[in-house]
Amino acid sequence: MGAPALKHDVFQAIADPTRRKVLKLLAHQDMPIVAISKYFPLSRTAINKHLHILSDAGLVSRERIGRETRYKLKPEPLSEVREWLSFFETYWDEKLDLLKNFVENDMNYID
Structure with missing residues (x-):
């Protein structure tokens, strides 16, 4: 059995300016990673890592719609x-x- 997945705390998740900007983008509308990536000079892989940290902190959720995954802000x-x-x-x-x-x-x- 492997170790349980590490959950990120909200303060760690929002400490990064890129993740804060992602949260602001998602506050306006749900978006797929392709659309989010257009706002940053980073690869989709890097944006995906940021989204995973936000997801682990409970700040975003993902929903598969057809062939794309859309991310949604969970501000609670x-x-x-x-x-x-x-x-x-x-x-x-x-x-x-x-x-x-x-x-x-x-x-x-x-x-």
Whole structure:
């Protein structure tokens, strides 16, 4: 028995700019690899590897339609990223509020 297939985590999958661009393309419409490849200076083999990583992370699904395989965005796993980033939104909101208060109070001394 071989080792189980390694699943990619969402953060690793979106770390690559090519994969992020693929996700943006698929957000507009489902596409076959031939159409996706036209947007990149990469071989279809390279794009296929990126699609496999996105698929392993649960970010895309594939469906065989006739002779082609179409890829579709599955954005649900990105909620993990959104939740992680929401902590930092709160952090920056607090820091910006402190800066605003500092600047406003400092401006009162100038008047």
